Amino acid sequence: MPTLKFAVLPGDYIGPEVMSEALRVLDHVAKKENLELSYQQADVGGAGIDHHGKALPDSTLALCREADAILFGSVGGPKWEKLPPKEQPERAALLPLRKAFNLFANIRPGLLYPDLTDASPLKSARIPDGIDIVCIRELTGGIYFGQPKTTVTLDNGEEQAIDTMVYKTSEIERIAEVAAVTARARGKKVCSVDKANVLETSVLWRRVVTAYFAKNHPDIALTHMYVDNAAMQLARDPNQFDVLFTENMFGDILSDEMAVICGSLGMLSSASLGTGKNSLGLPFGLFEPAGGTAPDIAGKGVANPCAQILSAAMMLRYSFGLAAVADRIEAAVRAAVATDGVRTGDIAFGRPAVGTRAMSDAIIARL
Ligand code: IPM
Numbered sequence: 001m002p003t004l005k006f007a008v009l010p011g012d013y014i015g016p017e018v019m020s021e022a023l024r025v026l027d028h029v030a031k032k033e034n035l036e037l038s039y040q041q042a043d044v045g046g047a048g049i050d051h052h053g054k055a056l057p058d059s060t061l062a063l064c065r066e067a068d069a070i071l072f073g074s075v076g077g078p079k080w081e082k083l084p085p086k087e088q089p090e091r092a093a094l095l096p097l098r099k100a101f102n103l104f105a106n107i108r109p110g111l112l113y114p115d116l117t118d119a120s121p122l123k124s125a126r127i128p129d130g131i132d133i134v135c136i137r138e139l140t141g142g143i144y145f146g147q148p149k150t151t152v153t154l155d156n157g158e159e160q161a162i163d164t165m166v167y168k169t170s171e172i173e174r175i176a177e178v179a180a181v182t183a184r185a186r187g188k189k190v191c192s193v194d195k196a197n198v199l200e201t202s203v204l205w206r207r208v209v210t211a212y213f214a215k216n217h218p219d220i221a222l223t224h225m226y227v228d229n230a231a232m233q234l235a236r237d238p239n240q241f242d243v244l245f246t247e248n249m250f251g252d253i254l255s256d257e258m259a260v261i262c263g264s265l266g267m268l269s270s271a272s273l274g275t276g277k278n279s280l281g282l283p284f285g286l287f288e289p290a291g292g293t294a295p296d297i298a299g300k301g302v303a304n305p306c307a308q309i310l311s312a313a314m315m316l317r318y319s320f321g322l323a324a325v326a327d328r329i330e331a332a333v334r335a336a337v338a339t340d341g342v343r344t345g346d347i348a349f350g351r352p353a354v355g356t357r358a359m360s361d362a363i364i365a366r367l
C-alpha cells in the first residue's frame with residue numbers, strides 16, 4: 001500500500017480549523033483509494049512562538065525534513081503583530097521554510113467556477129465563464145532574499161533602508177521550466193511579467209526567458225508584459241492569460257490581485273515546489289491555502305475549508321504523483337460548491353450558509 005508521509009503545520013487562527021477538515025477529506029480518500037497516510041502535526045507561526053519561543057521551531061523543521069511534503073495552514077495575526085518585524089510569524093516561519101527547502105516555484109491557480117461569478121468584484125458580464133488562469137511566481141530570489149538587506153544610519157543622522165533585487169540565469173531558467181510545463185498541460189500560453197523598461201533584473205529575466213523558451217519550448221506561445229500593464233490587464237480581462245509567470249515580488253502582488261478577482265480567498269490553493277525530490281523521486285513541496293488566518297472569524301466554525309482541501313489535492317498531485325485522486329477531490333469540491341450550491345458564508349450570496357464542518361461533509365459525500 002503506498003504510504004503518504006507528510007508534515008502537517010496548521011498554524012494560527014482558522015489554520016487548525018480548516019486543516020482538520022482537509023485531514024478528514026484525506027482520511028476518507030485514503031480509505032477509498034487504499035493509501036496509507038502517515039502524518040504528524042507540528043506548531044508553526046504564532047503557535048511556534050507561543051509554545052517553543054520561535055515561529056519555526058527546530059522540531060518542526062526536523063519533522064518537515066523527514067517528510068515527503070508539507071501541508072501548511074496559515075500563520076500570523078494580531079496576537080503577534082507587536083513583535084519585531086523579523087520575528088513575526090510570516091517572516092520568521094514562511095520565508096525560512098521556503099528557503100530551507102529551496103521552494104522556488106509557487107503555483108497559484110486562479111480558478112473561479114462559472115456559477116460563482118457573483119463572488120468576483122468584476123462584473124459577471126466580463127467573466128461569463130468564470131476565470132481559469134494560473135500564476136507561477138518565483139519564490140526564493142529577487143528582492144525578498146537579495147543582499148544587502150539592511151537599515152543603516154547615515155552620517156547626517158537619517159536612516160536609510162536597502163533591499164536588493166538579484167536574479168541569476170539559473171534561477172530564471174528553472175522557474176521558466178515550471179511555467180512551460182504548466183502551460184503545456186493547459187492552453188500552451190505563457191505571459192512573462194517583468195519591468196524590463198526600468199530594472200536590470202528584468203532585462204536579464206526577459207532575455208533569459210526568451211532564449212529558454214525558443215530553445216526548449218518553441219511550441220509554447222510566449223509573450224511579455226510590464227508589471228504595471230499586467231496589473232491593469234488582469235482587472236480588465238483576466239482570461240486573456242493562461243499562465244502568468246513572474247518574479248517574486250511582482251508575483252506576490254499579482255497573485256493577490258488574481259485571488260480577489262477570483263472571488264473568495266477561501267477557495268484558492270497553492271503549491272510551492274522545491275529543487276529537491278522527496279523519497280518518491282517527486283518534487284518536495286509545501287501546500288497552503290492563499291487566504292491567511294482570518295482572525296475575525298476564527299473559532300466560529302464558519303471558515304471556508306475548500307482552499308485547504310484543494311491544497312491537499314495539490315499535494316497529492318505534485319508530491320505524491322496521484323493526479324487522478326487529486327482530480328476527484330477537485331471535482332467533489334466543485335460539485336458541492338458550484339453544482340449543488342453548498343456554500344460557506346464567504347461565497348453564499350443570499351443562500352443559506354453552512355459551517356466549516358458541513359462544507360467538508362458535503363465534499364466528502366460527493367467523493
Ligand atoms: C504570500 C504572502 C507572503 C509573501 C508573506 C506572508 C511573507 O503574502 O505568500 O503571498 O509575501 O510571500
Ligand code: MG
Pocket residue numbers: 252253256
Ligand atoms: Mg502575498
